[in-house]
Amino acid sequence: MKVLIRGAGVTGLTLAHELSSRGADVTVVDSRRQVAGNASWQAGGMLAPWCELESAEETVLTLGRGAADWWDAALPGHVMRNGTLVVAAARDVAELDRFGRRTSGYRAIDAEAIAALEPDLEGSFVSALFFNEEAHLDPRQALLGLQQKLARMGVRFEFGYGAVHRPSADVEADCTGITGQLTGLRGVRGEMLILRTSEVALARPVRLLHPRIPVYVVPRSCNLFMVGATMIESDAAGPITARSVMELLNAAYALHPAFGEAELVETGTGIRPAFTDNLPRVEREGNTIRTNGLYRHGFLLAPAMAVKAAAMILGTETEKERADEAHH
Ligand SMILES: Cc1cc2nc3c(=O)[nH]c(=O)nc-3n(C[C@H](O)[C@H](O)[C@H](O)COP(=O)(O)OP(=O)(O)OC[C@H]3O[C@@H](n4cnc5c(N)ncnc54)[C@H](O)[C@@H]3O)c2cc1C
Numbered sequence: 203m204k205v206l207i208r209g210a211g212v213t214g215l216t217l218a219h220e221l222s223s224r225g226a227d228v229t230v231v232d233s234r235r236q237v238a239g240n241a242s243w244q245a246g247g248m249l250a251p252w253c254e255l256e257s258a259e260e261t262v263l264t265l266g267r268g269a270a271d272w273w274d275a276a277l278p279g280h281v282m283r284n285g286t287l288v289v290a291a292a293r294d295v296a297e298l299d300r301f302g303r304r305t306s307g308y309r310a311i312d313a314e315a316i317a318a319l320e321p322d323l324e325g326s327f328v329s330a331l332f333f334n335e336e337a338h339l340d341p342r343q344a345l346l347g348l349q350q351k352l353a354r355m356g357v358r359f360e361f362g363y364g365a366v367h368r369p370s371a372d373v374e375a376d377c378t379g380i381t382g383q384l385t386g387l388r389g390v391r392g393e394m395l396i397l398r399t400s401e402v403a404l405a406r407p408v409r410l411l412h413p414r415i416p417v418y419v420v421p422r423s424c425n426l427f428m429v430g431a432t433m434i435e436s437d438a439a440g441p442i443t444a445r446s447v448m449e450l451l452n453a454a455y456a457l458h459p460a461f462g463e464a465e466l467v468e469t470g471t472g473i474r475p476a477f478t479d480n481l482p483r484v485e486r487e488g489n490t491i492r493t494n495g496l497y498r499h500g501f502l503l504a505p506a507m508a509v510k511a512a513a514m515i516l517g518t519e520t521e522k523e524r525a526d527e528a529h530h
Pocket of ligand 1: 208209210211212213214231232233234240241242243244245246247248249363364365377378379380381391392393394430431432471472473474475494495496497498499500501502503
């Protein structure tokens, strides 16, 4: 079967992997010139379904708990399974209680245990929540790694082509993120920055809770740290605002003062595609499949959505899946 996938973000590439692994003849088309710059490129790369329960429905945990295994199988060596550490300043300790009430899959730990996990945070926080089963990856390495693997598997890539480009295919899969054609889609702007310092080492994503401006810091290789992310109800893709830079930098500095001396090597903005319920969807219309709305869970939920969309395209859905789709 010939499948044309529109969109080389995490949604399109994971679907290409599922389809190509099952023998489909896949072409991926993207209006950009390369796999870079889209929402997926700006992501933190956290695979954190238990932490996300703070603001997400149980479905996100159900769909996302297998994500680390999927990525590990698709791209061995990319997934770091070191958990997530959630901390709050002493004056914001009520935030830690609130976060704990809304989530699951963690243990509350004291200052000694924090220092054992993250020696550079020794003495900074008296208590924390440790989500042992969570994982993270470098989203840019993962996207590029997936693209290279797919090319080796025979998937064709055509960059720099928009909607008018229509190579022949039996099925078209729309994975175009915020420009997608599903009704009810909205954009949620996320701003981030990347710092470089050799003065701090972290083994895992650390979330710093705050009543107004919660942030996270995700360690990457080469002394890089991704600091994110704002959540703004807007699809304006312009540069990061001065206020957001200040807030993200303040929070990084609050986590560790050495971030104050770090190099600010990049700022970025990504627009998360979301539906009103903030849950992803796969829909079919004729021989077009649309999969979208991965919101703040692209790397976490794309594997499950790709499995679902591939089954729909290849006609291998279970009776239950077909019934659910009809009901939807
Ligand atoms: C700052 C930030 C941090 C985030 N952190 C995390 C995280 O830690 N963990 C997590 O799981 N998720 C995270 N997310 C969410 C995640 O990035 C998104 O859910 C995900 O990127 C959505 O992927 P997508 O492939 O649907 O869209 P995109 O990545 O936007 O890809 C869509 C692609 O379609 C292409 N396109 C558009 N129109 C056309 C057309 N007509 N023809 C051809 N191509 C077209 C675009 O050029 C683009 O490449 C974060 C998001 C942001 C912004």
